[in-house]
Amino acid sequence: MNYELTTIVGLGSGYLALLFGIAFATERGLIPEKIVRHPIVYTLSLGVFASVWAYYTSIGNALRDGYGYLAQSIGISLVFLLSPLLLRPLLELTRTYQLSSLADLMAFRYRSPWAGTVTTLVILIGVTPLIALQIRAVADTAGILSPELSQASMAFGFCVIITLFSILFGTSRRGSRTQHDGLVMAIAFESLVKLVAFLAVGAFAIFGGFGGMEGLEQWLQDNPHLITSLKETNYLSSFHIMSLLFFTAAVAMPHMFYVTFNENNGQRALSYASWGLPLYFLLLSLPVLPILWAGLQSGSEVQVEYFPVVIGVAYDVPFFTVLAYLGGLSAASGLIIVITLALSNMCLNHLILPIYQPTAQHDIYRWLLWKRRVLITALIWSGFLFRYLPNQQISLQVIGTISFTAGLQFLPGIVAILYWPQANKKGFMSGLGAGVATWFIFLTLPLLTEGDTLSLVSLNWHEVAAFSLILNSLFFVVVSLRSTSTDEERSSADICTLDTIKRRKRSGLVAKTPNDFIKSLSKPLGDKTANREVSQALKDLDISHDDRRPYAMRLLRGRLEANLSGLLGPSIARELIDGYLPYSIVSQHGTSDLNVIENRIEAYRSNLSGMAADLDNLRRYHRQILLDLPLGVCSLSSDDEIIMWNRALEDFTKISSANVIGSQLADLPEPWLELLENFIRDDAEHSYKHSFDLNGHKKTVNLHKALIEKSSDLGSSHEGIIILIEDITEIETLEAGLSHSERLASIGRLAAGVAHEIGNPITGIACLAQTIRDEFEDNELQNLATQIIEQTNRTSKILQALVNFAHAGTNQTHYENEIVIIADCMEEARTLIFLDTKNKDLQLHIESDPQAKISGDSQRLLQVLLNLVSNARDASQADGEVSLQASVNNDQVRITVTDEGIGIPPIIRDRIFDPFFTTKEAGDGTGLGLSLVFSIVEDLKGDIDIISPANKATGTGTQVILRFPCYHGDMESVNDSMNQ
């Protein structure tokens, strides 16, 4: 096999240039977002796990272990098939707290920067051989294709291009928190290339190598030892531990953690990957056996692992050799790019930042970016230098096994994160120490000290791996149980553990506003960075810059810690937040953060099933009852933080619950603060008819309170207080109106009695005057008598009007049915109006058509006119003009009362006929006038209209229009129509 040097280099460079192109096009938005964010792209990018190990090493594994080579696919597939048990909760955790690597996760859960540092170191030592393995595979295959090509220079060139790519598309000023779409797209493309290449080479092996399935079957029958070795079950001894190795690697290996959690764009993508990735690995495992057998049949002397590259040339179709080479290049480059990116973040956060942190004068983002770039370069080139170590004859399989066994040591720590809250830092560190020591002494040391492959095999690596895991777990469990966890550890265990929804303590913060946050964080981060981080956290939480609620400030603190954790790692972030944004008082009792618990249950709701889901439904039902209660409900914690503010209270106070929940009672605006504070301080549990002023309107409420009993005996006497606020303003107004009307009625009865009593002597006087007029012939005496009679008539009329007015609107059920001459009625109204001294300056113009007559009760119509004129007078200036007109039009009598007053505001126009609605000062009006007018007009078969403003030009004045059926005929017809 001898390819031109230029062909190999050209192919490799061309392929990597294509990768650059895809990543560049994605970053520039040339590829539609629908494609970039599609779950299939995410699933394919997870194919980065199928490195040179799956591509080349599995061929050798298949020869040695038979079906045992499937252990890798089974291990990784199981993690994804069972993603709800491990990956989903971890994804939620890493997204919420911005944990970008396994070291971040360990440091976060075990609350120790050392946990992160040790994790980073172990992974760094374990993974460097894996990087070297990729570089070696690329150089080896290039060497097989073109023997005159220097493998060292090929590896060198490959490393240069990969370094450039990682730096350009894997690092950005935004740090590790953002997704790198270009990178993901390029990795997904690589996964697709290696799958297609491998499947094509596999198909070629069957059809090109054996002439089809029958040929293959025939060849296998001729070589029965191959089938026998394939199905021998002696590989089962290492099969389980091998599967476990790859099961753990799916989370522990930095490249998988990075793509699975950091580049994930939603649970839906993970759901796709849960079956898509097992399918990918299944397809990738399928061609392994045909390629192996075709290679064996060809009699090639090349290392078994590199059969995919060999068979194309062996069967005279060089195209498949090139394809296989490109597939291998994809597998190697994808892994190196992602693994060095992930490792650079880990090294920065857990090895460099704990020792040296940039000062506030630095542009932190720029500083981090450059450090990350330097680290990526260092990591790739350390993999390159690894090839210069002795023992180059160690097989790819041994190197890979050592790497993955290092990752296995994190299995107990990872499982405990989700399922064992008692686990603590000491347990984790001692378990990891024991496991790693076993791994190093029995697996790695023999290799470094002139051991060779055989010595490793003689040590029986899978027994060492199992032993190290058992020792690790044993130390982990025993030390965790025998040592005590700190409060911090317990709190992070609560956050991480799936089934623990404990009541978290709530405390006040020294920083009270977002500006205080910026000021505090400016000291370590500098003004610019602090400003940017706080603004970003506020934006993430959708909280306003002016918010001062303690609850919002606690959320902001948590979000800042998470965001800084994505930038600087969880240990440094926690150190910064604890140091510069401390709690003022740590409450000891009764202040569990109910709002946070509630948010958490809401977020995890879909994870609840069975009785937990029933309990959640019950909780929601009870909460809904309180929220929808037509009474205002406000509940306060024992330290006066507002926990609940229901809808009725929102409507009544016009304060939205989103703005008030989580704030202190003292932050409430007046008059609510005074109202609630006084009531809470008061010993009484109920306060009835409590009146206060709200925006110039009198409001009346009934208040009730109850203490929320504490569930445990510790600490304060109660857990909080619940207050019910009942708005009784309308009932109160109604009651006041009724009692006013009752008073009016009694005054009316009094007036009627008085009028009756005065009426008798007046009648006597009138009789005597008539006698004098008729009996005496003296003209002067007759004149005097006539005047007395006129005056007594007038007095009688006034008294009669008074009596009628007093009777109207009371319980009188019998009304007169007579012909009412509107002009007379208007005159009578004038007489009565001017009796009131308030009306002495009023200019009342009366104009009536003599034909204007209606049938009905004149006294009731009089009452209507009096009320309307009286309202018109009240709305007008002291010397205002009011006109009263009556006309006949189309069998209708139209009466208008027009004033030049201020008019009726549109906002109250709909309510003016409501009983007890008044705009007058208390005591000046009952609010019954217009309502009475309305009902009387209806009784008289008329209708009423109001035009305001009456004068459109000046925007003033009101005109009330009454329309009644006109009377034409005799009284009988009137009676008939009334009866109908």
Next chain:
Amino acid sequence: MTVYIPRPMLILLMIIYVLFLLSVDWINQVDGAWYRPFLVGFLVVIVASWSHRKQDSDEL
């Protein structure tokens, strides 16, 4: 300690376990086709895709 496992996941776990028990001997029969493990693998993927599609409606 209670761990909440979605029902489709339980069914999937059960199917994988039963398939494992039933298929080991079938796969290792001397005269059996070499691609039998892959048939079992495809079956598991089909069941898994059903089980995870059920969970999509359960989006957090």
